[in-house]
Amino acid sequence: xxxxxxxxxxxxxxxxxxxxxxxxxxxxxxxxxxxxxxxxxxxxxxxxxxxxxxxxxxxxxxxxxxxxxxxxxxxxxxxxxxxxxxxxxxxxxxxxxxxxxxxxxxxxxxxxxxxxxxxxxxxxxxxx
Amino acid sequence: xxxxxxxxxxxxxxxxxxxxxxxxxxxxxxxxxxxxxxxxxxxxxxxxxxxxxxxxxxxxxxxxxxxxxxxxxxxxxxxxxxxxxxxxxxxxxxxxxxxxxxxxxxxxxxxxxxxxxxxxxxxxxxxxxxxxxxxxxxxxxxxxxxxxxxxxxxxxxxxxxxxxxxxxxxxxxxxxxxxxxxxxxxxxxxxxxxxxxxxxxxxxxxxx
Numbered sequence: 075x076x077x078x079x080x081x082x083x084x085x086x087x088x089x090x091x092x093x094x095x096x097x098x099x100x101x102x103x104x105x106x107x108x109x110x111x112x113x114x115x116x117x118x119x120x121x122x123x124x125x126x127x128x129x130x131x132x133x134x135x136x137x138x139x140x141x142x143x144x145x146x147x148x149x150x151x152x153x154x155x156x157x158x159x160x161x162x163x164x165x166x167x168x169x170x171x172x173x174x175x176x177x178x179x180x181x182x183x184x185x186x187x188x189x190x191x192x193x194x195x196x197x198x199x200x201x202x
Numbered sequence: 203x204x205x206x207x208x209x210x211x212x213x214x215x216x217x218x219x220x221x222x223x224x225x226x227x228x229x230x231x232x233x234x235x236x237x238x239x240x241x242x243x244x245x246x247x248x249x250x251x252x253x254x255x256x257x258x259x260x261x262x263x264x265x266x267x268x269x270x271x272x273x274x275x276x277x278x279x280x281x282x283x284x285x286x287x288x289x290x291x292x293x294x295x296x297x298x299x300x301x302x303x304x305x306x307x308x309x310x311x312x313x314x315x316x317x318x319x320x321x322x323x324x325x326x327x328x329x330x331x332x333x334x335x336x337x338x339x340x341x342x343x344x345x346x347x348x349x350x351x352x353x354x355x356x357x358x359x360x361x362x363x364x365x366x367x368x369x370x371x372x373x374x375x376x377x378x379x380x381x382x383x384x385x386x387x388x389x390x391x392x393x394x395x396x397x398x399x400x401x402x403x404x405x406x407x408x409x410x
């Protein structure tokens with residue numbers, strides 16, 4: 075049985091990196107890609123919210139990742155299945171994520187930090 | 203060199219993401235300085251002549267004095283970054299960046315110039331750091347310089363708009379200091395002839 079994961083980010087490059095990192099964890103991963111919050115919500119609804127995990131960029135075309143996550147939760151998706159993946163280190167954003175029960179995962183800038191990015195994803199997928 | 207459309211689209215995408223990641227560091231610093239939430243807006247990539255990109259400044263011609271901070275970068279690729287405000291907008295931003303217990307600024311002065319230079323330096327350095335790391339290229343930033351005056355005087359006295367036919371805007375991003383509802387815009391320009399070099403680095407990095 076494959077692991078089905080939504081990767082929503084307005085950057086194609088960021089989606090490529092995320093998929094590559096996730097594939098190190100789930101070799102059988104099947105991805106659904108969205109370039110905006112609106113696309114992510116439409117695709118999730120069309121899939122009857124049956125995806126295993128949702129990785130959402132925060133700073134993307136509307137709605138942003140936080141609001142997209144809130145809409146998914148309102149539609150019945152468990153908050154622990156959703157992670158906000160961002161390069162923004164804002165403490166305010168991290169507080170927002172925590173308050174909503176969401177995981178906050180920092181993107182990597184340096185290729186030398188890819189292993190740490192994968193580890194952050196692994197912790198998200200394996201945390202209870 | 204003729205660029206493949208898909209490679210060009212991916213290259214521009216990487217540039218936008220670099221800006222996003224780089225400003226992510228700056229936003230955090232600004233939030234600490236201001237004690238205010240900072241919102242980062244979605245980057246835009248526009249391949250248009252620099253002269254056209256600056257068309258929006260026509261409103262400043264009627265609004266009094268203007269302030270811009272310019273910072274060049276060089277190395278494997280080269281270009282310049284510009285932070286641009288009307289006087290009122292810059293004061294609004296600066297007042298948004300200083301703690302509430304400090305006196306609010308009412309006019310542009312040496313201290314404001316220093317703050318704008320620091321702001322630009324941090325912002326540009328953040329983006330350059332992200333870009334150089336993502337593409338594994340060597341980049342250096344020069345010290346920023348600030349100009350203040352009436353728009354027409356500034357553009358006559360400096361080389362800000364020189365070679366404007368050769369320059370194309372490649373990235374813009376804005377952020378808002380929520381507490382003051384003030385917005386700054388940071389623009390990156392690159393000479394057309396070095397843009398091809400950038401594409402080469404991106405294609406090499408991505409194995410395109």
